[in-house]
Structures are given as C-alpha cells and as structure tokens.
Amino acid sequence: MNKNSVLNMGSYRRIDCIFFSEFHPTLGPKITYQVPEEYISRELFDTVQVYIITKPELQNKLITVTAMEKKLIGCPVCIEHKKYSRNALLFNLGLVCDARTKTCALEPIVKKLSGYLTTLELESGFISNEESKQKLLPILSTLLEELNVTGACTLPIDDSNTIHLKLIEQRKDPLVVQEYDVPVFTKNKDHFTKSQWDLTTQQILPFVDGYRHIQKISAEADVELNLVRIAVQNLLYYEVVTLVSIFQYSNVYCTTPKVQNLIDKKCLQEECIHYVSKLGQRTNLRDVFQLYCGLTPGTTVRDLCSRYSHQLQRVDERKLIQFGLMKGLIRRLQKYPVKVVRDERSRPPRLYTGCHSYDEICCKTGMSYKELDERLENDPNIVVCWK
Amino acid sequence: MLKKTSPISVILVSSGSRGNKLLFRYPFQRVSENTSSATSKQRSPYVLNTSGDSIEDQDGDSRFSDIILATILATKSDMCGKKFELKIDNVRFVGHPTLLQPPHTPQANADASVINCMHNLSRRIAIALQHEERRCQYLTREAKLMLAVQDEVTTMTETDGSPQSPFRQILPKCKLARDLKEVYDSLCTTGVVRLHINNWLEVSFCLPHKIHRVGGKHIPPEALERSLKAIRPYHALLLLDNEKALLAQLPLDCSPALVRLIKTCSAVKNLQQLAQDADLALLQVFQIAAHLVYWGKAIIIYPLCENNVYMLSPHANICMYSPLAEQFALQFPGHDLPSMLAKFSLPVSLSEFRNPLDAPVHEAQLIQMVVWMLQHRLLFQLHTYVCLLVPPIEEEPGLREEEPPLVTRVTGRSLSTPSALSFGSPTSSDDMTLTSPSMDNSSAELQTGGDSPLNKRMTETLLASLTEHERQTILRVPAAQNPEDLRLFARLLHYFRGHHHLEEIMYNENMRRSQLKTLFDKFRSVLVITNHEDPIISLFQTPPD
Numbered sequence: 068m069n070k071n072s073v074l075n076m077g078s079y080r081r082i083d084c085i086f087f088s089e090f091h092p093t094l095g096p097k098i099t100y101q102v103p104e105e106y107i108s109r110e111l112f113d114t115v116q117v118y119i120i121t122k123p124e125l126q127n128k129l130i131t132v133t134a135m136e137k138k139l140i141g142c143p144v145c146i147e148h149k150k151y152s153r154n155a156l157l158f159n160l161g162l163v164c165d166a167r168t169k170t171c172a173l174e175p176i177v178k179k180l181s182g183y184l185t186t187l188e189l190e191s192g193f194i195s196n197e198e199s200k201q202k203l204l205p206i207l208s209t210l211l212e213e214l215n216v217t218g219a220c221t222l223p224i225d226d227s228n229t230i231h232l233k234l235i236e237q238r239k240d241p242l243v244v245q246e247y248d249v250p251v252f253t254k255n256k257d258h259f260t261k262s263q264w265d266l267t268t269q270q271i272l273p274f275v276d277g278y279r280h281i282q283k284i285s286a287e288a289d290v291e292l293n294l295v296r297i298a299v300q301n302l303l304y305y306e307v308v309t310l311v312s313i314f315q316y317s318n319v320y321c322t323t324p325k326v327q328n329l330i331d332k333k334c335l336q337e338e339c340i341h342y343v344s345k346l347g348q349r350t351n352l353r354d355v356f357q358l359y360c361g362l363t364p365g366t367t368v369r370d371l372c373s374r375y376s377h378q379l380q381r382v383d384e385r386k387l388i389q390f391g392l393m394k395g396l397i398r399r400l401q402k403y404p405v406k407v408v409r410d411e412r413s414r415p416p417r418l419y420t421g422c423h424s425y426d427e428i429c430c431k432t433g434m435s436y437k438e439l440d441e442r443l444e445n446d447p448n449i450v451v452c453w454k
Numbered sequence: 455m456l457k458k459t460s461p462i463s464v465i466l467v468s469s470g471s472r473g474n475k476l477l478f479r480y481p482f483q484r485v486s487e488n489t490s491s492a493t494s495k496q497r498s499p500y501v502l503n504t505s506g507d508s509i510e511d512q513d514g515d516s517r518f519s520d521i522i523l524a525t526i527l528a529t530k531s532d533m534c535g536k537k538f539e540l541k542i543d544n545v546r547f548v549g550h551p552t553l554l555q556p557p558h559t560p561q562a563n564a565d566a567s568v569i570n571c572m573h574n575l576s577r578r579i580a581i582a583l584q585h586e587e588r589r590c591q592y593l594t595r596e597a598k599l600m601l602a603v604q605d606e607v608t609t610m611t612e613t614d615g616s617p618q619s620p621f622r623q624i625l626p627k628c629k630l631a632r633d634l635k636e637v638y639d640s641l642c643t644t645g646v647v648r649l650h651i652n653n654w655l656e657v658s659f660c661l662p663h664k665i666h667r668v669g670g671k672h673i674p675p676e677a678l679e680r681s682l683k684a685i686r687p688y689h690a691l692l693l694l695d696n697e698k699a700l701l702a703q704l705p706l707d708c709s710p711a712l713v714r715l716i717k718t719c720s721a722v723k724n725l726q727q728l729a730q731d732a733d734l735a736l737l738q739v740f741q742i743a744a745h746l747v748y749w750g751k752a753i754i755i756y757p758l759c760e761n762n763v764y765m766l767s768p769h770a771n772i773c774m775y776s777p778l779a780e781q782f783a784l785q786f787p788g789h790d791l792p793s794m795l796a797k798f799s800l801p802v803s804l805s806e807f808r809n810p811l812d813a814p815v816h817e818a819q820l821i822q823m824v825v826w827m828l829q830h831r832l833l834f835q836l837h838t839y840v841c842l843l844v845p846p847i848e849e850e851p852g853l854r855e856e857e858p859p860l861v862t863r864v865t866g867r868s869l870s871t872p873s874a875l876s877f878g879s880p881t882s883s884d885d886m887t888l889t890s891p892s893m894d895n896s897s898a899e900l901q902t903g904g905d906s907p908l909n910k911r912m913t914e915t916l917l918a919s920l921t922e923h924e925r926q927t928i929l930r931v932p933a934a935q936n937p938e939d940l941r942l943f944a945r946l947l948h949y950f951r952g953h954h955h956l957e958e959i960m961y962n963e964n965m966r967r968s969q970l971k972t973l974f975d976k977f978r979s980v981l982v983i984t985n986h987e988d989p990i991i992s993l994f995q996t997p998p999d
Binding site for chain 2: 117118122124125128129130131132133245319322323324325326330331349352353356357358359363364365400403405406416420421423431435450451453
C-alpha cells in the first residue's frame with residue numbers, strides 16, 4: 068500500500084480527541100488529560116463515565132459507547148496493589164470520534180495502548196508517579212496528530228519502551244480462489260517493490276499475466292497448487308489483483324447494466340481506450356462500445372471477431388474482454404451440464420449436477436472444451452444450462 | 455452470514471428509585487456458566503476481534519452477569535429518547551432507553567443497517583410499552599411480577615441450595631416476558647416480528663436482511679428503498695405467495711385497500727391497470743406495492759407479455775439436487791426444472807417459449823412455470839437500451855462498409871408486432887395506447903403536418919443540445935431527409951443515453967414497439983443498442999455488489 072491510500076484512510080477514520088481518564092482517590096472518576104483541551108464536556112463525561120471507569124466485571128474489555136453524537140472507545144484498566152490509595156489504580160486511555168465513524172479499525176489501537184500503559188506502570192510506576200505522568204500530555208498530542216495524518220505512530224517513551232501503532236484497514240474476506248480462475252493485476256505490476264512480498268508470491272509474480280489460470284501458474288512456476296491459491300488470495304485481499312475467467316475464442320459473454328458506465332464516465336472511457344487499443348494505435352469510444360454491445364448470449368468471441376473486424380483493427384480483443392470483466396461491463400456465460408434422467412440403476416453424476424461449469428470440469432479432468440462438448444452432445448440425458 | 459443478523463438475546467432493564475434492575479432476559483443464562491467461562495480460551499489483548507469470532511462466541515452474552523447488565527444498560531435520563539449503542543469486546547447492545555423502561559437487544563458485530571433496524575424495533579416496543587403504561591400501568595405491573603418471581607427464586611435458592619434461573623419461572627407468569635421471547639425467536643428465524651403488547655397494541659416489524667436474501671447475500675434496505683422509489687406505472691407486482699396464503703397472513707384490521715389490491719393483482723397487469731381495476735389511486739397502489747415488497751411478499755417485474763425476453767439468472771441454483779428442483783417437480787408433475795431452465799440459456803421470448811401448436815391447456819401451464827421461475831428468482835428479463843454514439847470525426851461514415859444489422863435479439867429475427875395475449879387479461883401490456891402516460895413525462899406533442907416552420911424550429915431546438923459534429927452526422931443519415939423521421943428522432947433524443955429501455959420509451963411516448971424498432975434501424979449508423987437486465991428491478995433477481 069502506498070502512502071496515498073494511508074492518508075485517505077486517516078481522514079476517513081478521524082480521531083477527534085484522545086483522553087486519559089482515571090479514578091482519583093478523592094475526586095472520583097475524572098479526565099486528567101485530553102487533547103484537544105476541553106473537548107469532552109462535563110455533561111458528556113457524566114453520562115458515559117460509568118463506561119470509562121468501570122466496575123471490575125467490565126475491566127480489560129474494549130468498550131465503545133455512543134452518546135451525544137460522539138463515540139468513545141476505551142479499555143478500562145485496573146491494577147491492584149497495596150501501595151495505591153484504595154488498593155487499586157484505575158485508568159482508561161480512550162479515543163473520541165464522531166458517532167457516525169466506523170471505529171472497528173481503532174479498537175486494536177486502544178487495546179494496544181492500554182497494554183502499553185499497563186506495562187509502563189508495572190515496570191516503573193509511570194502513571195502513579197506524578198512527575199512522569201505529566202509526560203502523558205505530549206504523548207497524547209503526538210498520538211492524535213500522527214494517527215490522524217499518517218495512520219501510524221512510533222513513539223519512544225523511555226529508555227526501554229517504544230510505542231508502535233498502526234491503523235490497519237479492515238477489508239472484506241476475499242473469495243475462494245479456484246484452479247480455473249485467472250488473476251489479473253488491477254494496478255501496474257511495476258509499482259510494487261518485489262521484495263515487499265513473500266517468497267511464494269515473488270516466484271509466481273512473473274506468471275500472473277491476466278491470461279494464465281491458477282493451475283497453469285502452478286505448473287509453470289513450479290509452485291504447489293494450494294500455495295499458489297493462497298498467494299493469489301492474499302493479493303486479492305489487498306485488492307492488488309482481481310479474478311477473471313480463462314480466455315478462449317469459444318467463450319460467450321454478455322453485457323451487464325454497468326456497460327452504460329462507459330458512456331457516463333469520461334475517466335473510464337479514457338482508461339478503456341488506453342487499455343484495449345493495440346500497440347501504437349488508438350481506438351474510439353463508438354468502436355469499443357459497439358464491440359462490447361456485440362457480445363451477446365450465443366455469440367462467441369470468434370463470431371465477434373468476424374462480425375466486427377473493422378472495429379477490431381485497432382483493438383486487442385483479449386484486452387477488451389479482460390477490461391470488460393475487470394470493470395464488470397460484461398460477464399462470462401458459463402456452461403453447466405445437468406443430468407436429467409433419474410434412472411434408479413445408474414450412479415448419481417459426480418460432475419454433471421449443474422453445480423460445475425465447463426471450466427471447472429475441464430480443469431479437473433484434463434479434457435478440452437471440444438472433447439467435453441463432443442461427449443455431452445451425444446448424451447440424451449444431459450442438458451446444458453448457460454448462466 | 456445468517457448469524458450476523460440474529461440477536462444474541464433480548465434484555466429488559468429498569469432504572470428507578472430502587473436502583474437498577476434486570477427484569478428479564480432471553481435466552482436464559484445457563485446456570486453452570488461459571489465453569490464454562492473458566493474454560494473459554496484466553497485471548498491475547500493484541501488479537502483483532504474479527505467478525506468471525508462473534509460467531510463462535512454466541513454465548514458471549516453469558517459472560518455478563520445480571521447485575522452488570524443492569525448497571526450498564528440502565529442509562530442516565532439524558533440518554534433517553536435516543537438510540538443507545540454500546541459495544542463491549544465483540545458484543546453490541548442496541549436499544550432505545552425510554553423514560554419509562556428500556557428494552558435492549560444485544561448483538562454481535564453487525565452491519566450498521568441491521569443495528570438501525572434493531573434500534574427501530576426497540577423504539578417501537580418502547581413506544582407501545584409507554585402507551586400502555588400511561589393507559590393502565592401495564593409495565594409497572596409486569597415489572598412487579600418479574601421482580602417478585604426473581605425474589606422468590608432467590609429465597610428458594612438460599613434454602614434449597616440448587617441454583618435456578620429466575621427467568622424460566624417468569625415466562626409462564628408474565629405476558630411481557632413471553633412477548634420478548636417471541637421477539638428473540640422471530641428475529642432469529644423468519645425475521646418477522648408480530649406482537650400484541652398487553653393483548654392490545656400491535657407491534658409489527660420485519661428485518662429486511664433476513665427476508666430479502668438472494669444468492670446467499672442480503673439486499674440492504676437502502677438499496678431496496680432506492681429501487682422502490684424508481685417503480686413506474688408500467689411495472690407490475692408479482693406476489694410471492696398465492697393469494698389465499700397471503701390474505702390469511704394479514705391482521706384482521708388491515709386496510710381493505712390492501713385486500714382489494716391483493717385480490718386484483720396479477721403478473722400480466724401493470725400498476726396503472728391495477729389501480730383502475732382495484733379502484734384505488736395510483737399513489738396508493740405504489741405505497742401498498744412498496745409495502746408488500748418491503749415485507750418480502752411480492753417483487754416488482756415488468757408485466758408478462760408475448761414480447762418479454764427472459765434469460766437464466768446468473769445466481770439461479772440449477773443444481774439437480776436443489777430443493778427448488780424438488781418443489782418444481784411437485785408443482786408441475788412430469789416436468790423437471792433443469793430442462794426448463796436449459797431452455798432459457800439463450801434469451802427467449804414468451805412467444806417463442808410457448809409452442810403455438812400445443813393445446814391451450816399446456817400453454818397455460820408453461821406460463822405458470824415462467825411465473826414460478828420468476829417468483830423463485832431463477833429468471834430475469836432482458837430489455838433493450840439505446841445509446842447515441844456518432845462515429846468520430848476522422849472517419850467518414852460513407853466510406854465504411856455497411857453497418858452490421860442491429861443486434862436487438864440474439865436470434866436476429868425482428869420481433870413480431872405485439873398481439874393480444876391469449877391468456878390472462880384482455881389488455882396486452884405491449885399495447886401501450888390503452889394506458890395513457892402521464893403528460894409530464896412525454897415530450898411535447900409536435901404538430902402533425904410535415905415540414906412546417908414551427909416543426910422545423912422545434913427539431914432544431916431539440917438537436918441543439920448536441921455538438922456540431924453530432925448534429926452534422928445525424929443530418930447526413932439518409933433517413934434524416936425525411937422530416938417526420940428526423941422529428942421523431944429529435945423528440946426521443948433524450949432517451950438515447952442508455953438509461954431508458956424500449957418499454958419505458960413506449961410508455962412515455964405512447965408508441966408501438968414496431969415504430970421504435972424501425973426508427974432505430976433507420977438511424978443505426980449513429981446508435982448503439984444492447985440488451986441487459988433493468989438495473990432498477992434487477993435488485994430482486996441479483997444481489998447488488
């Protein structure tokens with residue numbers, strides 16, 4: 068991830084205030100330090116203090132409370148020892164955000180901070196010592212600024228302790244990667260320093276060209292199939308690649324409603340023309356749009372090439388299909404064989420159940436499309452569904 | 455994930471002069487929870503709590519004792535009347551503290567919209583309880599009962615020594631407790647809650663996330679609402695249950711308009727016709743339709759007619775062992791679902807699907823099958839969209855070879871002119887002249903009569919929105935020499951941005967399909983045509999990204 072994405076992330080999850088709250092032996096629960104000053108009103112603190120300095124049962128839990136348009140995230144800590152007045156030290160270092168902010172990514176930060184402070188207190192009485200406690204104020208300031216601007220913070224506290232924090236963006240779980248899926252880079256490959264990636268990924272990177280499917284990559288890169296799947300899934304997670312299907316001239320595609328984006332969005336038009344034009348040439352919007360609209364159920368890529376040969380003079384059809392799939396302008400129609408005659412005597416079908424596409428069957432059995440077609444065409448008990 | 459939309463439990467807490475009290479919770483805590491919590495795994499404080507954990511931790515709630523729940527959920531009075539949200543580790547509490555009593559529903563890591571819906575439910579229950587409290591102190595009475603049982607059980611435990619859950623004892627004695635249990639059970643299963651607080655006030659609620667599931671994913675309510683706002687009078691309402699079953703589910707005091715609508719609606723009737731037949735205002739029909747769709751009782755489709763083209767949905771489950779296949783075989787003996795679905799592998803119109811040589815009985819059954827498949831989200835309809843795209847400046851259109859014929863349907867045949875349907879209602883949805891479009895949608899009616907200066911000026915104005923190059927290219931098309939054709943083209947120009955399908959243009963402009971197709975053909979050198987599903991109602995067939 069480059070710095071730009073981190074910057075964008077920071078502003079999306081802006082921390083409005085960082086506070087340090089504790090149970091004062093005479094004054095009770097109070098906010099000792101907060102940056103910026105006076106951010107949390109008396110009223111707000113009164114409403115939520117029961118969730119900040121808590122009963123024992125809630126200690127060491129991540130507590131997020133929403134009140135008065137604000138969200139407060141904290142982790143109350145209790146350290147018991149005879150040396151403390153009331154035999155226990157209670158404190159909580161928390162963050163305040165706008166109530167609408169999604170704060171899941173901030174939770175590990177809060178947990179980590181509570182851990183750091185606990186360690187500091189146990190090792191050197193950092194908090195209970197009035198002098199060293201004052202260092203908290205500049206620490207809170209630095210934390211607030213760095214977390215908001217860069218999403219990360221490295222802060223030495225004393226000779227033996229340094230705080231390392233990083234906001235990790237939460238992402239969706241990636242799809243399962245199948246052997247017949249084709250990974251294609253969504254960003255330019257050269258933008259990445261190879262050494263950033265693990266060894267397996269480095270080994271397969273040269274073979275990720277947007278045309279080779281997982282099984283082929285595994286064979287040619289000489290890496291075990293499951294390792295390739297995991298490596299690609301990792302790349303998927305970071306949105307560095309996306310998955311498309313195997314390209315063949317016999318493939319059938321059709322347009323989705325998103326194809327209209329090509330008309331509506333100028334930047335997409337530019338990107339598309341740049342991506343699909345043959346080397347040294349430049350196609351135009353009408354040709355490209357006509358080509359995409361020429362993809363219909365029942366039309367193979369081969370058919371498209373013969374019908375639209377003029378438009379394809381300046382367009383690389385493989386790139387056209389790749390771009391269309393990546394941006395969701397078109398989708399692939401896969402063939403699914405289903406056995407229909409339920410003969411009690413025959414064995415239940417293993418692959419012809421309607422759950423496995425031609426891509427999958429050919430990949431698993433090593434048959435070619437043509438061979439599979441020939442086999443099934445002559446079988447009156449099999450119907451084929453396209454979807 | 456189903457679990458993420460189900461609550462962990464329902465809790466009722468009160469805060470008053472006698473302190474904070476947990477009145478009721480369901481499901482009950484397991485009494486031996488002390489031992490089980492000791493064996494629960496140690497969590498490193500630096501491990502991120504992902505949503506995955508919340509599924510294993512279903513009983514996470516049992517980590518909270520009754521006392522602590524009473525403390526944390528009984529909020530201060532300035533938090534009342536607003537949404538209450540508190541997250542502790544991976545358990546989230548949502549409720550609506552009311553100045554009388556707050557019901558709360560804790561939940562695992564969930565979507566913001568699910569939380570909003572849960573809050574909505576809390577609020578509705580709170581309002582009903584508040585009303586009944588003012589009217590007859592219902593809540594105070596129930597609370598007294600609950601506390602009394604709790605005290606009883608505590609004394610019994612002290613004398614007997616055997617721990618018992620007080621809440622289990624409360625259930626048979628207390629109607630409110632049973633209602634809360636029902637809220638929990640309903641939310642976890644169907645997502646539809648229907649209660650009568652104090653046997654009097656109805657509280658009904660549905661969790662759209664549970665009801666609207668297509669292809670394993672739920673349709674977010676916001677997307678649903680957007681789609682519902684975009685419904686047009688030419689759309690139709692397709693009930694997902696049969697009429698009798700649906701009517702049986704309605705409450706006794708439901709509006710007669712709703713009943714009339716359900717009885718009158720049909721897959722071949724558009725909403726405008728439905729309004730006329732049910733003797734209701736169109737706006738009312740829209741509202742009732744939206745209501746039925748929101749509750750998962752109906753979907754919006756384009757009314758069934760001869761020329762509708764359907765295709766297999768990419769999310770259709772075509773597995774031979776699917777429960778749908780079984781249901782289909784029961785409903786239509788002698789037919790199997792995969793074979794039927796295979797017929798829709800290529801887009802096929804209803805008229806092609808029916809074999810005119812078949813007996814009429816058989817024909818009707820085929821239509822029923824299509825309706826069944828639509829109800830079960832196996833098919834979607836393809837519409838034709840048009841886009842104006844002139845060849846770029848460098849190219850001379852005259853020098854190019856003849857443009858390939860417009861691919862309007864995969865079979866390449868031109869569509870036959872609409873004929874009256876031989877089934878269902880006598881009006882064909884395709885014959886748009888019977889339904890008068892709202893005037894503000896159709897563009898200005900131009901005077902008839904050739905090449906009058908008024909018409910010419912109007913045409914020029916309409917074409918003025920184009921670039922000079924676009925205008926010139928259009929005028930160079932041979933068909934543009936015919937002023938009628940050019941006028942029609944100019945009038946329809948604003949539809950040629952790829953966002954209005956053929957049927958919409960037909961409805962708005964009161965035109966026949968054949969007229970439009972001819973026009974498109976004449977101007978094919980500047981137009982590009984494609985077919986795909988209607989993104990507005992395709993929501994019901996395919997989940998959004």
